[in-house]
Amino acid sequence: MSALPAEEHTPGSLLLGEIREQPAALERLLEHSDEYAAVAAVARERGLNLVRMVGHGSSDNAASYGVYAFGLLPRWTALRDSISLSVYYGAEIDLKGSCIIALSQSGETPDVLAYVERARARGALTIAITNDPRSALGEAAELVLPLAAGVERSIAATKTYTTQVAALALLAGHAAGQGQLIGEGIRAVAAQLDDALPALERRLAEIALALAFVGRMFVIGRGPEFATAREISLKLLETCRVAAEPLTATDLIHGPLAALDGMFPVWTIGSDDESLPAVREAAARARAAGATLVASGPAAREIANAGFYAAVPTPTVTLLSPLLSVVPGQLLAWALAQAKGLDPDRPNGLSKITHAL
C-alpha cells in the first residue's frame, strides 16, 4: 500500500513535509493564473451561472468553500452536486446553463470521472481541476486546469486541499473580473504562511499533548470557514482516530449542543467577517456546557474563554482566510497522531486513490 521504505521512515514526516510545502505550492498555482482566466472567460461567454462541483473527501471539502467563492465573487450559484443521483440513480437532470467543476487530486476517481463523462455528453461545460492534467479526468473534461501542487506522497491531503481552495478562489475571482486581486491575495497568504509555520508547529505540538486523551471533538466554522471545519475534522478522523464532527455555529445549537460535556473539546474557527458573532456565541454556549475550547483562525482572540489559542495571520483578502485557518488543524492532526502513538503517514486501511464503491 505504501511506497515508504520502512527502515528510514520518521512517522509523520511525509505529512509534515507537505504541510510545510504549502506556501510554495500556492506560488506554483499562481503561475497558471492566465489559464484560470481563460477558463473563466469561456464560462462567462457561454452565460453559465450554475456551478456543479463534484469530488470526494478533501476535494468535497474544498467544494464547500467554492459555494462561497462563487456566491460572493461572480454571484453565481455553486452547489456540491450529488454524484450518486446521476451516476448510480441515472437521474436525467437538465444541465443547460451548468458548469461542472470536477475536483480530483489524482484525476482517477472513478465515479467523478463517470459523472464528468455523462455531463459532457449532455452538453454541460466540464472543467477538471487536478494535480495530473494527463489523467483520465483530464482527458474526459472539456477544459483542464492544473493544481500544480507537486507530487503528493502523504495519504492525508494537505497541499492539494489548500491549492484546491486557492484554485476555486482564483477561478471565481477571474469570473468576477477580480482575478488580479485574488491572485495577489493568494501570494500574500503564501508569504504569511511561510513566516507563521515554525511558530505554529511548536504551538500545535503543545496543544496536541493536552488533547492526547480526546476521542471526539466538534469543529465549528461558518460561511467560507465551514470548509475548514470539514477538512480539519477529516484530518483528525483519518490520522488520529478522533470522532471529529464539523458543524456550523447554527448546527451546534440545533441539537449537538446537548452532547457536550467536559470530555468533548470544541475547536472554533474565528474569521474577521460577518460570521464572527455567530461563532463567538456558539463558542460561549459550548463553554457554558463544559466543553474545553480551542480557538483558531485569524480572529481567534475574539473567542472568549478558550483553553488554547492557535491564531493565524489576517489575510489581505478576507475571503482567503480558509487558506490560513486550516493549517493549525493540519498540524494538530500531525502532532496529535504522534501524541497518540500513531503514524499519520500510515492510516489504517486507506490508500492513495480511492476507488468507487
Next chain:
Amino acid sequence: MSALPAEEHTPGSLLLGEIREQPAALERLLEHSDEYAAVAAVARERGLNLVRMVGHGSSDNAASYGVYAFGLLPRWTALRDSISLSVYYGAEIDLKGSCIIALSQSGETPDVLAYVERARARGALTIAITNDPRSALGEAAELVLPLAAGVERSIAATKTYTTQVAALALLAGHAAGQGQLIGEGIRAVAAQLDDALPALERRLAEIALALAFVGRMFVIGRGPEFATAREISLKLLETCRVAAEPLTATDLIHGPLAALDGMFPVWTIGSDDESLPAVREAAARARAAGATLVASGPAAREIANAGFYAAVPTPTVTLLSPLLSVVPGQLLAWALAQAKGLDPDRPNGLSKITHAL
C-alpha cells in the same frame, strides 16, 4: 424551557408518543394532497426547475431527501441553499427560475424567515412548509403548505421530520405528474409502520442495552437514505450524547475508515435500490476494520455479518423507504437515552424554537 410537569413525567414519554403518532401524522398530511398539487402546478407554470431548500437541524436533514425526490421525480435540481451566504454575507445571487422551499416546524426560525423575505423581494417563488401556517414564516412566504403533524411537544423532532420527508416527496410527485402514486405510497407506508412499531420498539430496546457504552458511532446511508443517516445521527447526539456522524458509503472510505476499531459501532441503512452494493461494501470494510455493525433499513438482511439487525418493511414505492428507515434510529435514541440514564425529553441546553446565532 419545558412545559413538563416534573412530578408526573415518565422519561422519554413525549418522544415515544410522537414516534408512535407518525402513521397518523402521515395520514393527516395526505388530507392536504390537493394543496400540494396546486403549489406544484404554480411552480410548473412559472417554468421553475431550481429548488433551493432552507432549514436547520431535522428540517435540513429532510432537505437532503428533497435533493433526491426532486432529482428523481420531476428531474429538477434541488439544493440545500446556504442561509448565511444571502442573509449574513449579503450575496446578491440571481434567483430568477428559483423556487424556494422553507422548512420550519414552528415557522418562527429567524434566519429562515429572513432568507424567505429576501428571496421573495427578489422575485423567487417562495413556499413555506410548516406545522403552523399562521406563523411568521407562513405570512412571509407567497405560498404555504401545512405539515399537519399535530402539535409537537418533544424537543427531539420525529413526526415533523417524517412529515417533512413525505411533504417533499408529495410535492415532487405532483411536480412530476405522479402525485397520486406518491400519495398512495405514503398511505401504504403509514399502514406498514403502524403494524411494525410494536416489534421495532422491543427490538431497539434490546439493541440499546448492548450499545449502552458507546460514545461514538458512524451512520452510513446513501442516496435518499443519506437524509436518514443525518437524522439518526442528530437524534443520537441530542438525546444520548453519542458523537454520531453521518457518512455516505463513499465518504467512509475517503478517510473516516481509518478511525474504526472495535469501540466504534457502525449503523448501516440498506435500501433495495441502486445504492445497496455500495452500502454492502462499506459495511464489509467497516466490519473488517473491527467495527460492530448494526444493519437496518428494508434491505437490512443484505448486510453481511452484522451483530444486530433491525429491518423495516419494504415500501411499495422504493423512494419512500426513508420514511420507514428512520424509525429504528428514532427508537434507538429513545431506548439508548434510557439505557444511559438520560431523559430524552430533557436534552441539555436545547429549547423548542431555535433562535438564530
